Amino acid sequence: MERILFGDNQFFAVNHISDEKAMAQSIKFKDDSAIINTLDTARNAGIQTFMCTTHDRIGNICDIIREQPEKYMGYKMYPCMPYAHKYANAVTELGVTGTLKKFVPGNFIGSMFKGGVAFLSKDYLSIMELLIDSEMKMFKGIDTPVIFLQNVITDMLLGMKMKEVLVSFHHYIAKKYNAEAGYITMNMPALLDLLESGGVKNPIICSSINKVGFRMSGGKELYENTLKTRQFRAIAMQVLAGGAVPAKEAISYICDLPNIESILFGASSRANIQETVSLIHEFDTKKLTTKY
Amino acid sequence: MIKVGIIGIGKMGISHLAILGAHPDVEIAGVCDTSKMMLDAIEKYSPFPCFTDHRKMLDTAKPDAVIVAVPTRYHADIVAELLERNIHVFVEKPFCLNAEQAPSLIALAKERKLVNQVGYHNKFIGTFREVKRIVNSGALGDIYHFHGQSYGPVVIRAKQESWRTNPEEGGGCLMDYASHVIDLINDILAPVDKVTSSTLKSIFSKQVDDAVFAMMQLKNNVSGMLSVNWSDDTFRKMTTSLTINGTKGKIISDANEFKVFFKDKEAPAGYRSGWNIKYVTDLTEPVEYYLRGEEYSAQMDYFIKSVLGTKPNLINTFETAAQTDRAISLIRKAQS
Numbered sequence: 001m002e003r004i005l006f007g008d009n010q011f012f013a014v015n016h017i018s019d020e021k022a023m024a025q026s027i028k029f030k031d032d033s034a035i036i037n038t039l040d041t042a043r044n045a046g047i048q049t050f051m052c053t054t055h056d057r058i059g060n061i062c063d064i065i066r067e068q069p070e071k072y073m074g075y076k077m078y079p080c081m082p083y084a085h086k087y088a089n090a091v092t093e094l095g096v097t098g099t100l101k102k103f104v105p106g107n108f109i110g111s112m113f114k115g116g117v118a119f120l121s122k123d124y125l126s127i128m129e130l131l132i133d134s135e136m137k138m139f140k141g142i143d144t145p146v147i148f149l150q151n152v153i154t155d156m157l158l159g160m161k162m163k164e165v166l167v168s169f170h171h172y173i174a175k176k177y178n179a180e181a182g183y184i185t186m187n188m189p190a191l192l193d194l195l196e197s198g199g200v201k202n203p204i205i206c207s208s209i210n211k212v213g214f215r216m217s218g219g220k221e222l223y224e225n226t227l228k229t230r231q232f233r234a235i236a237m238q239v240l241a242g243g244a245v246p247a248k249e250a251i252s253y254i255c256d257l258p259n260i261e262s263i264l265f266g267a268s269s270r271a272n273i274q275e276t277v278s279l280i281h282e283f284d285t286k287k288l289t290t291k292y
Numbered sequence: 293m294i295k296v297g298i299i300g301i302g303k304m305g306i307s308h309l310a311i312l313g314a315h316p317d318v319e320i321a322g323v324c325d326t327s328k329m330m331l332d333a334i335e336k337y338s339p340f341p342c343f344t345d346h347r348k349m350l351d352t353a354k355p356d357a358v359i360v361a362v363p364t365r366y367h368a369d370i371v372a373e374l375l376e377r378n379i380h381v382f383v384e385k386p387f388c389l390n391a392e393q394a395p396s397l398i399a400l401a402k403e404r405k406l407v408n409q410v411g412y413h414n415k416f417i418g419t420f421r422e423v424k425r426i427v428n429s430g431a432l433g434d435i436y437h438f439h440g441q442s443y444g445p446v447v448i449r450a451k452q453e454s455w456r457t458n459p460e461e462g463g464g465c466l467m468d469y470a471s472h473v474i475d476l477i478n479d480i481l482a483p484v485d486k487v488t489s490s491t492l493k494s495i496f497s498k499q500v501d502d503a504v505f506a507m508m509q510l511k512n513n514v515s516g517m518l519s520v521n522w523s524d525d526t527f528r529k530m531t532t533s534l535t536i537n538g539t540k541g542k543i544i545s546d547a548n549e550f551k552v553f554f555k556d557k558e559a560p561a562g563y564r565s566g567w568n569i570k571y572v573t574d575l576t577e578p579v580e581y582y583l584r585g586e587e588y589s590a591q592m593d594y595f596i597k598s599v600l601g602t603k604p605n606l607i608n609t610f611e612t613a614a615q616t617d618r619a620i621s622l623i624r625k626a627q628s
Contacts, residue, residue: 013528017571018549022528085529091303095454097329124333155583159310162337186582190314214573217582244573 001049001146001204004280005078005235006042007266008052011035016242025268032060041270043075045277051078051206051264053150056086059138066141080148080184081135088152104130125168132172146204147173148182158191166191167198180204182235187217189226206235206264211253214241227259237264247279255283294599295321297355299346299370301330304384304411305361307583311592312359313340314581318596322353346370350377357407357599360384363455364462368393375400380407382595386471387613389462391621394614407598407605409591410613412475414532416587416594418575419550423534423543424480426552431560432538438481438516440473444530446522450496457497464500466492466620470520473532474623475616477518480534482510484619487626495523506623518623547585548572 009015013026029035035057039050052058058079065072090099104127136147149169157166166183173181182204185191195203209227213220215238227234236257240250254263263280267273296318298309305325312318324343325331335342343349350358350373357380360370368388374381375397387410388394401408414420426432446469447457455461456468478484490506503521510516522530533546541554550570552563559565579589591608598605 016548017573019531019533019546020549023526026526026528088303088529095302097327098454100329124336152584155581156306156310159312159314159581159583160306160334160338160340161313165337187314190581212573213578215578215582217578217580219578242571242573244571 001233001235001262002047002076003262003284004047004277005049005051005262005264006039006047007237007264008050008055008058010266010268011038012053012055012057016238017244028268032057032064035061036064038268038273042273045273047273047277048074049076049078051080051148053083054079054081054135054138055083062138062140062142074143076143076145077139078146078148078182079136079139079144080150081132082150082153084150084152100127103134125165125172128165128168129172129176132169133176136177144177144179146180146182147177148184148204148206151184151186154183154185154191155187158185158187158194161194163194163198166195167200170195170200170203182206184237186215188234189218189222192226192230192232202231202233204233204235206237208238208241209234209236209254209257209260210239210241211245211250212241214238214244224257227257232259233261234259235262235264236260239263239265247275251276251279252283255280255287293317293319294357294596295319295353295355296596297322297324297346297349297353297358299324299349299358299360300362300384301325301334302361305359306330307588308359308361308382308592309334309340310583311581311589312596313338315592315596316580317600321355322349324349347373350374350379355379357382357595361411364389364467365455365460367462368397371397372400375404375406378404378406380595380599382409382411382592384411385475385613386410386462386467386617386620387610388617391614391617394610394617398610398614401610407595408610409595409598409605410608410610411591412472412608412613412616413585413587413591414472414476414547415479415607416590417547417585418572418577419545419547419570420476420480420534422550422570422575423536423545426543426560427480427536429560431541431554431563432536432543433540433555435481435512435514435536435538437537438477438514439535440477440516440518440520440532441534442469442473442520442522442530442532443524443527444469444522445525445527446530447496447502448523448525450498457500459500464492464497465502465520465522466504466623469522469530470504470518470623471616471620472530473518473520473534474619475613476532476534477508477510477516478615478619479612481514481516481536482512483615484508484622485511487619487622488515489628490623490626492624492627495521504623506626508619508623547587550575 013022015022170181184206188207208215320340360383456463486509488507492501493503495502502523506518597603
C-alpha cells in the first residue's frame with residue numbers, strides 16, 4: 001500500500017463535526033466532474049490510490065476512469081463496502097428480508113424464500129458473497145488490490161462475535177478478487193484480537209488514530225501499545241480528529257508512531273491536499289533522519 | 293456480570309446486541325425474535341442462545357435485564373410482563389403506542405424498584421448535553437422561543453411497506469422521528485403542555501405521516517415550533533437540531549456542532565461574549581466499544597451501570613418518556 005491514500009468523505013456529505021459543512025460539500029460535489037477534478041489534484045500531489053465507499057456515484061467515477069486508461073495508468077481504487085446508509089435506510093423502509101430481496105442480485109433470493117427457512121439458514125456466507133459481488137460490479141476492469149469491509153459492518157460483527165463471517169470475508173476477497181481484504185473499524189485492538197484468533201495473520205486494519213484519542217475505543221494508550229507490539233498493517237484515518245487537532249500537530253503525531261503503513265485523508269481544496277501531503281513527507285523525512 | 297436478554301432484533305435490536313455483546317459487564321443470556329431470518333444467522337455464527345418465544349427465553353435464560361426492541365405496538369404488554377417478573381427494562385422509543393398505557397408501567401417499575409430506561413439516545417450526545425447545561429445555568433436569560441428540527445431520508449419513494457409504515461404498529465414520522473426532537477425539548481426546556489396547531493403530512497406514505505409541523509407551548513410558557521420530515525433526501529442521515537432564543541443569547545445545536553451566542557460582555561466560564569463554537573470532538577466522552585455513535589454505547593452503558601447500581605437511572609426513565617408520549621398525542625389531536 002502507498003504511504004498516502006485519498007478518501008471520499010468530503011464527496012458524500014460525510015463530515016464528523018458539522019452538518020452544515022456536510023451539506024455545503026454535497027452541493028460543491030454535486031457534479032461528478034468536481035469529484036474527478038479533486039482526484040486529479042490529489043494525483044498531481046502524488047496520491048495514486050483512492051479509497052472509496054461503494055456509493056452509487058462511485059460507479060460514475062469508475063466509468064470516467066475506465067474511459068481514460070492512459071491518464072489513469074497505475075491508478076488504484078480501494079473499495080469499501082457496503083455503503084451502510086443505503087442498507088440502513090432500506091432496513092428501516094423494507095425490513096431485513098425486504099432489504100435482502102432488494103440487494104441480492106438474480107433470483108437466488110426468490111428461490112431461497114420459496115425454499116423456506118431451512119435452506120436459508122445454511123447459506124448466509126453465500127448471501128454475503130453475492131452482496132460482495134454486487135458491490136464489486138462497478139469496479140470491473142479497475143485495479144482494486146485491497147477491498148475493505150466498512151466499519152459499521154465490521155464492528156457489528158465484532159460485537160456479535162461473528163468471527164467466522166469476518167474471516168470468510170478475508171478468504172473470499174483473496175479467492176474471488178485476487179486481492180487483500182481490509183477492515184475498517186472503530187475498535188482496532190479488539191478487532192485485531194478476533195481476527196488473529198480466527199487465523200488471519202497480519203491483517204490490514206484501518207482505524208481512527210489521532211492525538212486526541214477521538215473514536216479510538218479502548219483508549220489512545222491501548223492503540224499505541226497495539227501498534228508497538230502487534231503485527232498488522234495499520235492505516236490511520238481521522239488523523240485530524242474531525243478538525244480538533246491542527247494539521248501540523250496531527251501529522252507529526254501520526255508520523256512518529258511505529259507500524260503505520262498508510263495514512264488516509266480526504267480534502268476538498270488544492271491547498272489542503274498539498275499541505276497534508278507535504279506535511280506527511282516532511283515528518284516522514286524527519287523521522288528517517290533522526291533514526292539513522 | 294449482568295445477564296441480558298434481547299427481544300426483537302431489527303435495526304435497533306441488532307445494534308444493541310452488538311454493543312452489549314462487547315460490554316465487559318454483560319453476558320448475553322438470550323436473543324429472541326419471531327422472524328427466523330436474522331435469528332438463524334445469530335444462532336449460527338454468534339455464541340448467543342436464541343429463542344423464538346420470549347416467554348421461553350425468560351423462563352430458560354433467566355435474564356436480570358431485558359432490551360425490548362419490537363414494534364411500538366407491543367411495548368406496553370411486553371414491558372408489563374417483564375416488570376411482573378422483576379426484570380430491569382430498557383425499551384426502545386417511543387415508549388407506548390397510547391399515552392394511557394404508561395402510568396401503570398411507571399408505577400409498577402417504581403413499586404418493584406426496577407431500572408427503567410427508554411432509548412432516546414440524543415440525551416447521551418455531548419452537544420445536546422451542553423445545550424442543557426447552558427440553558428439550566430440561566431446564561432441565555434429568559435428563554436422565549438425554540439425551534440426543534442429533524443430531517444432525513446427514511447421514506448423517499450412511494451410503495452414501501454414495513455411496520456414503520458403501519459399506524460397501528462406505531463409507525464410514522466411523528467412516532468419514529470419527531471419523538472426524538474420532542475423528547476429533547478421536554479428534557480432541555482420543559483415538557484410540552486399545549487399544542488396550538490399541527491399538520492401531519494403524508495408525502496409518500498399511504499397510511500402514515502411523513503412530516504410533522506407543530507406550534508407548541510411548554511409548561512414554563514415558552515413557545516416554539518417543531519418541524520420534522522423523514523422524506524427529505526437532501527440529508528444523508530437523520531439530522532436533528534435545536535435552536536433556542538433567550539433574552540441574553542441564542543443556541544443553535546445539532547449532534548455534531550454546538551454554536552452559542554452571548555449578548556453580554558460577561559459569558560459563562562469557558563465561553564466568551566459573541567459567537568462560540570464547540571464540536572462533538574470537544575464534548576464527547578470516549579466509549580469502550582463504538583458502533584454507530586458514542587451515544588448508542590453510552591446509553592447502554594448507563595443502563596447496565598444503573599442495573600449494577602453504579603449510576604442513578606435518572607436519564608430517559610419511563611416517566612420522562614411518557615411525557616413525550618403525551619406530547620405526541622397532543623400533536624395528533626391539534627391537527628388543523
